[in-house]
Amino acid sequence: MMFESADISMLRLLETFLKSAPQLVLQLSIMVQQNSVEPLQGLSASASLLSLAWMIASYQKVLRDSREDKMPMSYKGAVVQILWHLFTIAARAIAFALFASVFQLYFGIFIVTHWCIMTFWIIQGETDFCMSKWEEIIYNMVVGIIYIFCWFNVKEGRSRYRMGIYYVITLSENAALTVLWFLYYDRKTTSDFDALILVCVVSSSFALGIFFMFIYYCLLHPNGPMFGHLPRKKYPAWDAHFIDRRLRKTILALGHAAPSTPRLQYRTPGAPQELLEYETTV
Incomplete structure (x- = not known):
């Protein structure tokens, strides 16, 4: 039952990213174009963002609880992991919304290109979630959508190098998208002060997310900083x-x-x- 619960959590995670993540970017892009935030819009965007971070941490906890070769995750670790993904996804979504508010066509090309690269990277990792080869490829394609927004480990073993590469790529993309928006945004609807605030929000949110990531791995990781993977x-x-x-x-x-x-x-x-x-x- 615990193994099935972990699989169900994975399906819920995929469903959340297929539904809430595009909705979040669309809502933020509309807010940027209108240069105003309605209470219902802000509440809906906040709920979408929280659901994305919650589902990743929830799946990681359920997965560890279902496997005897993994140490269980504490509730403190789950909360810190929620904050980690909350701020990194927020920075990613705001950067997407800023760029999409000015470059709609190029934003679509960027998303498709990033998704193809991430999907190919996941396929090369040889995941083992589905029963057949083609089901596994479809699963990798769906997981590639998650990689558009945040890091998600789908392969056994140490992931520090793969995660480091991913966040270097994400940081570079966030910076490039935000700078391009700052150079070409409509100055009739958005003042320079508001633009600087948005740039600071993107950078500070990503920095906070990386900070909580280090807190999780240095202090609250189930195996601890001094332990490796337990023999299966x-x-x-x-x-x-x-x-x-x-x-x-x-x-x-x-x-x-x-x-x-x-x-x-x-x-x-x-x-x-x-x-x-x-x-x-x-």
């Missing part, structure tokens, strides 16, 4: 789940060639009788 072979529950996923993939592959649905049978080491039999449908 000591945890039979995760081994059983990992082997079961491999077996299900094999069954699905055989199902395309076999005339009837294959069956998988479990036996106990000491008893000859069958305990459980189930079918995997294609």
